[in-house]
Amino acid sequence: MNIKYTHLRFEFRLLLLIALIFSFSVVQGITDSSDVEALQELYSSLNSSSQLSRWTSIxxxxxEESWLGITCQGxxxxSIQxxxxxxxxxxxxxxxxxxxLKTLDVSDNRIHESIPYQLPPNLIKLNIANNxxxxxxxxxxxxxxxxxxLNTSSNSLGxxxxxxxxxxxxxxxxxxSHNNFTGYLPTSFASLSNLLVLHVQNNQLSGSLNVLEGLPLADLNVANNNFSGSIPHKISSISNFIYDRNSFDESPAPPPPRPLGRHHHTSSGSLTSWGSDGQSCNSVKGNKNRLTVGPIVAIILGSLVVVVLAAVVLFAGVREKKRNDNTIKHSFGNIPRIQMKVNNEGHEQRVKPTPTTLNLTSLSTENLLSHKMQGNNGSVNVVKSPVTATSYNIGSLQGATNSFSQEKLVGEGSLGRVYRGQFHNGKVMAIKKIENAALSLQDEDNFLEAISHMSRLRHPNIVPLTGYCTEHGQRLLVHDYIANGSLQDMLYLSDDRIKVLTWNVRIKLALGIARALEYLHEVCLPSVVHRNLKSANILLDQELNPYLSDCGLAALLPNTERQVSSAKMVGSFGYSAPEFALSGIYTVKSDIYSFGVLMLELxxxxxPLDSSRVRAEQSLVRWATPQLHDLxxxxxxxxxxxxxxxxxxxxLQLAEIISLCVQPEPEFRPSAPEVVQALVQLSQRASVQKRRSSEE
Incomplete structure (x- = not known):
């Protein structure tokens, strides 16, 4: 009897414990915290729309609450529909x-601005049509x-x-379809080996359709574009093919001819070459013009030499590539560089992402800040971008800064001084007054092109350009004012450094700056090289979110000065990559080096350079690099x-990232997306550790 009673008491306690756990989970919420935060931010970005019932930004x-359009598993x-x-x-x-997230459908709304440059990584369906x-x-x-x-139709993409x-x-x-896309169809379309439906009608696309020839398309619409040439035979046979209002030839292209030089052995054993008409054009045996033995031997020996040389070059190239790959792999250690894809059986397959091809060379202001369109006569016309930033008059800026008085001065940047300006409506802005000497070779058109491009840089970790002034020969830029100073001030001048710059905050700052670089290098076309990345150009708000300033300012420098102004604009001493000091060349990989130095500061x-220290420790990179792999x-x-x-x-993980970023050879440094990926995982681990500590 006592045993049965004890057993019942145990079962009762177990049920009570389960009920308590369940009720606790209900109180705490069941949705993953990162998912909740992402939806709250989305809700705020959508102007906290009242149409989204039960959604909230806080x-x-x-x-648990069944927010409108949200589907969960566990x-x-x-799904967001x-x-x-x-x-x-x-x-x-x-x-x-x-x-x-597998499904994201926001179609048939009035959502504007750019498509987010970072999308949910495991999407199966993306529909943003009719926005x-x-x-x-x-x-x-x-x-x-x-x-x-993928459906992006009926937008203003270009x-x-x-x-x-x-x-x-x-x-x-x-x-x-129904956008403003220009240029040729990308060559990577040929890799869409399962594509059945492709609609690109009502754009401004040009060139041929040859890249689509090997795809299993059943529905193709290319109407109302600028395509030209012949329609490939395979494409013309697609069951649902619409191609009107283009410049195609009248009829589809004929089947491809037999290639020249295809060989066939005749019944008599002679080797015969066939022309495109199928007729024998040259027979080795029994031909009056047949080759003698000597030339044949010479041709064979010459061919062998060429083959051997090609094999040697190919082998050397493979060994060099393998050496580079091994170096990079060793340097990254456990930092992931490969995307993971889950196949139908639930196993993970490694898939290496293919980034957009970027031009990393120094570009002129006009090339950097305008796009080219092909005319009907083959000429190339430069199409200037309209300036969307606000035009200020010099009087309003003088009034906001008390005639650029010393008391309003908040810093001195690469091209001039920065003032704090307060306008009559109470709004506070940062006003950069550019020295005329720095732009001695710049005309007004190029300046307007540059600020037009700068005003289109939109990223949560980049200081936005909101206005400009060009009156009376002046060159002024107006930015949002970030009130908490620079990272340089926080690191070296602030009394709050000890309690504010915790380990997790430093990782957060590094990640924010890396994301800004990723946007500049990978999203902007052509890519934007910052050229002056340093802690003085990282501004902080009250929540210690980082904002990268001076983005796009490199385009304001005259071309003839870009490779000689190392002390002024193209990187400060201590941050500049070795290749710039040697050759004056500055690319996205040079920005990565400067970012590595910045992480060393954190x-x-x-x-980066401190003459007050002993000689062996004055250069931060030279002193720190040999110690980055020793705990x-x-x-x-x-x-x-x-x-x-x-x-x-x-x-150790942060040290691995830094070590690779400050590699002397640019090709061994990671790209900005690789750095972001590594820092995201480091940040997630830091958050987990913080959560565990609070629970303990």
Missing amino acids: GGDPC SSIV ISGLGLSGSMGYMLSSLGS NFSGNLPYSIASLVSLNY QSIGDIFANLTDLLTMDL LTGRK DALAKMVDPTLNGLYAAKSL
Whole structure:
């Protein structure tokens, strides 16, 4: 009897414990916290639309409370379908946090600005049709290896379609119609081996359709473009093919001819070459012009020599590539560089993303800030971009800065001084007064082109350009005012450094700056090289979010001065990459080097160059680099104000990233997306450690 009673008491306690756990989980919410944060940010970016019932920008639980259009599996959001609700605003910048999202449908709304440059990584269906999106397709589409449906029709997207489709072999349907796309169809379209439906009608595309010839298309619409040439025979046989209002030849192209020089053995054993008409054009045996033995031997020996030389060159190239790959792999250690794709059996397959091809060379202002369109006569016309920033008169800027008085001066930048300006409506802005001497070779048109481009840089970690002034020969730029000073001030002048710049905050700052670089290098076409990345150009708000300033200012320098102004604009001493000091060449990989130096500052709390230290420690990179793989040495390098409050594993991982960024050879440095990916994982681990500590 006692045993039975004890058993019942145990079962009762167990049920009570289960009930308590369940009730606690209900109180805490069931949706993954990163998913909740991403939806809250999306809601705010959509102007907190009242049409999204039960959505909120603060608190709430999407899965438990059944937010409109949200579908969950367990604690993860797998579908967002909010089409046809009349939503406005933008899509925000946190969609990439929705790691389990499969379907994103925001079609038939009034959403504007650019498509977010970072999209949910595991999307299967993306539908943004019939909105007001502008800009171009984001390069991150290249990594959506599970995507099988893409619809961006009826927006205001423009420029040439990026070559970003090489990995999208699962794509079945793609609709890019009713936009403003220009140029040729990208060559990576040929990799869409399962594409059945392609609609690109009502754009300004040109060239031929040859790249589509090998695709299994059943529905193709290319109407109302500028395509020309012959229609390939395979394409003309597509069951649903619409091609009117183009410049095609009248009839489809004939089947391809037999290639010249195809050989066939005759019944008599002689080797015969066949022409394109199928007739024998030259017979080796029994021909009056047949080759003698000597020339044949010479030809064979010459061919062998060429083959051997080609094999040697190819082998050497393979060995060099393998050596580079091994070096990079060794340098990154456990930092992931490859996207993961889950196949139908639930196993992970490694898929290396293919980024958009970028031009990393120095570009003239006109090339950098305008696009070219092919005319009907073959000529190339430069199409200037309209200036969208606000034009200020010099009087209003003088009034806001008390005639640019010393008391309003907040800093001195690469091209001039920066003042704090307060306008009559109470709005506070940062006003950069550019020295005329710095722009001695610039005319007004080029200046307006440059600021037109700068005003289109839109990223949560970039200081936006909102206005300009060109009156009376002046050159002034108006930016949003970031009130909490620079990272340089916080590192070296602030009394709050000890309590504010925790380990997790430093990782957050590094990630924000890396994301800004990723946007400049990968999203902007052509890519924008910052050229002056340093802690003084990282501004902080009250929540310690970083903002990269001076973006696009390099384009204001005259071409003849870009390679000689090392002390003034193209990187400061201590931040400049070795290749710039040697050759004056500055590319996106040079920005990565400067970013590595910046991370060393965050790690050590030391300046890049410090003459007050002993000679061996004056150069931060030279002193720190040999110690980045030694945990004991690393622990001594860390900023002492951290008081040891960091995880050793996180320290090693950050040191690995830094080590690769400051490699002397540019080709061994990672790209900005690779740095972002590594820092995201480091940040996630830091958050987990913080959460565990609070729970303990």
